Amino acid sequence: MRNIVNKIIKKYKNDKTRLMDILIDTQSEIGFIPDEAVEEIAQILNLSKVDVVQTLTFYHFFSQKPIGEYAVYLNNSVVANMMGRVEVAKAFEEEVGCGFDNVSEDGKIGLYNTACIGMSDQEPAAIINGTVFTKLTPNKVKDIVADMRAGKNVKEMFDNYGDSENNSELIKSMVTNNIMKRGEVLFSDYEHGSALKKVITMTPEEVIEEIKDSYLRGRGGAGFPTGLKWDFCRQSEGEIRYVMCNADEGEPGTFKERVILTEFPKLLFEGMAIAGYALDAKEGVLYLRSEYTYLKNYLENIIQELRETNQLGENIAGKEGFNFDIRIQFGAGAYVCGEESALIESAEGKRGEPRNRPPFPVQKGYMQQPTVVNNVETLCNVVKIMLNGADWYTMMGTRESSGTKLISVSGDCKYPGVYEVEWGLRIRDMLEMVGAEDIQAVQVGGPSGSCIGKRSFKRTICYEDFPTGGSMMVIGNKRNLLNDVVKNFMEFFIEESCGSCVPCRALTVILKNKLEKILYGNGVTNDLAELEKWCNMMKESNRCGLGQTAANPILTSLKNFREKYEELINKDIEFDSGFDLSAAVAESCEAVDRIPNL
Amino acid sequence: MSEKIKFTIDDKECFAEKGQNVLDAATDNGIFIPALCHIRGVKPAGACRLCNVKIAGRLMTACTTPVESGMEIENDIPEIQDLRLAIIEMLFVEGNHFCPACEKSGNCELQALAYRYQMMVPRFPYEFPVKEIDASCPKLIIDHNRCILCKRCIRSFKDENGKNIFAFKKRGHKLQINIDEKLSANLSDEMAQKAMDICPVGAIIHKGKGFDEPIGTRKYDKVPIGSDIESVV
Structure with missing residues (x-):
């Protein structure tokens, strides 16, 4: 076992910032990460054992005991x-x-x-x-x-095997792409490398200007203007700059990046190279969620092909001094790593805890150097903008949301899959397109987004109305909205919180318990008022987006489906502790073979 | 002399060194902003969220925000004070804090803040979680029932080679502190006492020293927390 671990650590040049890779390889070689391996890793990397355990126990797919063949x-x-x-x-x-x-x-x-x-x-x-x-x-x-x-x-x-590339030799997966609507930006025909050829005739500043003019905004959900982010990063002082691509799509209901990575990874890598050119960065990191490990060989093969055809590596496309290469960093199961600073921490081999701001990643990011973290879809958009111009891009969408958006549609509808639509599409039209009937609610933007009802279907998908990172779940009338959906989302946030901020760690549990109290029929009128008040405490008191939005499942369903809560409320009594004495003593009664006498 | 900058907290004119964080700057101006994770001189954690203040209409943690010239900070306003009390209450219900039986009573910052914020019964139901007490370290007892996960021990404690003695384990509501078995085995009495003192609550206890100082004569037994800061100016 020692030999295995030693070999793995050597592969990563005894670099403690590659602890994630070392743990991933150890887990994959041995099947789990035994205590002796932890000690060996700690010793060679000159870390404490608790440091290694800290990273190891943060991620869901690492295990300290055998997990089965x-x-x-x-x-x-x-x-x-x-x-x-x-x-x-x-x-x-x-x-x-x-x-x-x-x-x-x-x-x-x-x-x-x-x-x-x-x-x-x-x-x-x-x-x-x-x-x-x-x-x-x-x-x-x-x-x-x-x-x-x-x-x-x-x-x-x-x-x-699935369709298209899923059937290729390097993937051979049963996953299907389910591309339902091919839009004007991502799915438009283009010759790979043509945008890069054009970009190298421009100055980096001109590239950034073009992206700024396109009003492209981050497609991960937060919607920060991409050109501005690049500009901030370029202006930050540092020895070296990094381009990171966030492919940790963990928002439940989202799968559009899976499709992009399968269908046109070269588009993404070209986008990363363009960012590299604009920022004068030498290194790019694709942070890919562990769940997509089945794409590893395929993606690595493409990166190698791009190196061989001079689209990555040194003097790219013949441009003297334009050096840029990409490595893939896998995660190991942690939703919060989709938050850009947590992603950086993770890529540095640490627990994925979001950082305090300032400094921002564009100032001090990966390895404490200026770093741009962009979503997969954002970087794909960059390529098409550089090719066709900002004017072409701003013709699509709305005033504040230019271009198109890739939406992952799932749930109770006839045609689940990905749809590339122009920003500004009415939710009602979207629902018609996906074949959704008998709709109770729509979850726009995943658990961290909004749970909306019919009253809101006239509203539109765009940053100024209903922003979304790309998840849209249709919930039919046959579902129990509060029990099957809202509670599940709360459990998700409890599980995925990094645990650092007190409200995110503690209040999520308190809120879920309160929801359960109501679901079990012990709710009183005051519980709804408290639920609302406590949810609002989450919004601004936490450090990162996860904590700030973790109460949204309750908050938005309470706003849009209040009647469903009220139906469960006991209006005749003012107070109910929600404490079930017979349930509480059941276990001990059983142990001593007594019947509760209450 | 470095440049002094002017800012206000609740309309009171204050001065700070450039680059200072809002929390330290407030302290230097005789204004108490509560915090359980902050240690002056150590990189802020921004974890307990108690030091949230309002700047330009937004909540920001004072410990992680650099003070800027002309900044207008709201601190003692009902919205923030209620959030702080709520956070204190969250800490009480997510752990098991039985003050009368705790070695740290009177020297405990959580207890002192609960008094200062006049916490009666927490608004949230107690969770009574099952947590462990780890007495494996020769000099220390780690009581996870009382730990508020402020990271003070993690951030301020290293061995002579700069290695971490404390770290986190797991995440979310299962998060806990973890002490390195090997590195803590040779802890000196002095270090053990330092660990107990840096802990704002009674999660780290120096074995055999818990009651060296009698209850009734301890730091917060006579004066409320923060009064030392407020009496300076």
């Missing part, structure tokens, strides 16, 4: 549940013979829940040893478990 990570997002996850989970438990968060007695199969894996258009889905299994049914589970018992390689358990 086959580790099944079944998505437990809202959409997965809608599509029949409960039956699938039950089938897994029955076939494997153990519950979730456990490993079968023979150590062969481990069952785990995991947050949204970016497959909301083909749920229920699971990741088994890095390979994605979609559209699971109890019957399919039987076959999969039989194959695992027989010791089959996960890659040999299926032959129904």
Whole structure:
């Protein structure tokens, strides 16, 4: 074991900032990260053991104990549940013979829940040893478990490959792209490398001006003007600058980056190279969520091809001194790493805790140097803007939101998948396009966004009205909105909070408990007032976007579906502690074989 | 002499050194802004969120915000004071804080703040979580029931080679502090006492020294927290 760990650390040149990679490789080679490995890593990297444990225990996909020869990570997002996850989970438990968060007695199969894996258009889905299994049914589970018992390689358990590149030699996945609407920006035809050729005839300042003129705004959700971000970064003093691409799409219901990375990764890498040119950066890092590890070989192969064709590397496209290369940094299961400064921390080998601002990443980012972190879709837009001009780009969309947006649609609709639409589309029109009928609610922008009802369907998707990072979940009338959706989202935030800020760590739990009190029929009128007041405390008191929006599931459903809460409220009494004495003593009564006498 | 800049807190004119954070600057001007994670001279954590103040209509943590010339800061306003009390209450309900049985009673900053903010019964229900007490370190007891995860120990404690003795473990509501077994084995009495003193609550106790100073004569037994700052000017 020592040899394995030593070899891995050597591969990363004893660099402690590559601790994530070292842990990822150790986990993949040994199957888990044993205590001896932790000690070895700490010793060689000159870290304390607790430092290594700090990073290791932050990420969901790292484990300090064996997780099974086959580790099944079944998505437990809202959409997965809608599509029949409960039956699938039950089938897994029955076939494997153990519950979730456990490993079968023979150590062969481990069952785990995991947050949204970016497959909301083909749920229920699971990741088994890095390979994605979609559209699971109890019957399919039987076959999969039989194959695992027989010791089959996960890659040999299926032959129904997905469309387009999913079927290519380096991916061979059953994932499908489900591209439902090809828009004018991302899906327009172009010759790869042509934008870069044009860009190198311009000065970096001219490139930044063009991006500024396009009014392109960050597509991750926050909507910060991209040109301005680049300008700030370029003006910041530093020894070196970095371009980072945020491909940690963890917002439940989002999967558009999965499609971009599968369908046109070269567009993305060209965008990164253009950013590199504009910022005079030499290094680019693609921070890719662990759930998309199945794309690793494919993406690395493309990066290599780009190096060989002089579109990455030194003197790119023949331009003297234009040197830029890209490496992929994988995450290991942490939603909060989609926050740009947490992403940077993670890429430096640390726990993904968002940083305090100032300084901003454009001033002191990766390795304390000026860094631009852009979303995948943003960088793809950059290429088309440079090719066709800012004027062409601003013709599309609305005043404050130019261009198009890629939306991931999932849930109760006929045509789940990705849609490239112009900003400013009415939600009603969008719902018609995706074949949604009998709609109860729409979750725009994922759990951190808004839960809206019919009254709001006349509103539009754009930064000035309903901004979204790209997730749209349709919730039909047959669903229990508060129990199946709102509660699930709250549990998601509790699980994914880094835990640093007190309100985000503690109040999320308090809010979920309060919601449960109401759901269990113990709610009184005052509970709704308190719920609202406490939710509002979250908005500004936390450091990062996760904490600031973690109360949104309750806050927006309370605003738009108050009647659903009120139905559950007991209006006759003023106070209910919500404490169930018989339930509280049930366990101890059972232990001493007594019947509660209350 | 470095350049002095002028700013206001609740309309009171204040002066600060350029580059100072709002929290330290307020302290130097005799204004108390509560904080449980801040240690002067150590890089701010911005974790407890108690020092939130309002600047240009937005909540900002005073410890992480550099003071700027002409800044108008709101500190003692009902909205912020209620948020602070709520945060104190959150800390009480998410842990198990039984003051009468705690070695740190009277020297505890959380307890002192609860008195200063006149906390009666927390507005949030108690969670009574099951947490552990770790007494494996020869000189220290780590009581996770009382830990408020302020990171003070993590940020200010290194061994002679600059290695971290404390770190976090896990995340979210499962977050806890973790003490390095090897590095803490040789902790001197002096270091152990320092660890106990830096901890704002009773999560780090120097074994055998918890009651060296009798209850009733301790720091906050006679005067409220912050009064030393307020009496300076």
